[in-house]
Amino acid sequence: MPSPDTLRSRLLASFPDAHVEVTDLTGTADHFQALVVSPAFAGKTRVEQHKMVYEALGELMNGPIHALALTTRIP
Amino acid sequence: MTDETKTKIDDLIKSHRVMLFMKGTRQFPACGFSNAVVQILKKEGASFETFNILADPEMRQAVKEFSNWPTYPQLYVDGKFVGGCDIVTEMHESGELKQLLGA
DSSP, X not given: OOOHHHHHHHHHHHOTTOEEEEEESSSSSSEEEEEEEXXXXXXXXXXXXXXXXXXXXXXXXXXXXXEEEEEEEOO | OOHHHHHHHHHHXXXXXXXXXXXXXXXXXXXXXXXXXXXXXXXXXXXXXXXXXXXXXXXXXXXXXXXXXXSSOEEEETTEEEEOHHHHHHHHHHTHHHHHHHO
16 A cells, blocks of 8 residues: 555656655545645646656556545646 | 447437436435536526436446546546546636536
């Protein structure tokens, strides 16, 4: 089971200059909420921004993470 | 994904202007995120079609690949992928969704 820290470090590895907040919504390490604020999202659609985050999380999205409430922002 | 499955997805998103791939049905959503999008579409007064991916394991995998999107629900409008629950919620709150549905 991934911890919020696992998600945070994955996201910071892909978005080094980002502000990242990850919360475990249920205390069960599978339903998370994430806020990612990164200049890398500039000029991208919301769908593209969310896809970038899903890519950064990689295989965690295919099973370990059951739900991710995601907000992306440009600083 | 087989050609047949791809054609099935293509047909669904082309023959229904507002097409929601979700967990459960509009009467009985099986997930809070799917339910949230159903409620938003109802609030917008949109007529929409739903597909319950929990009832079809092949489609459950195929629609993810088709959209290159790892989670459900997934909303399509005019044959184009709009997003999941978070994006649909943001667009509802900003008025963008009303514009898209009314266009």
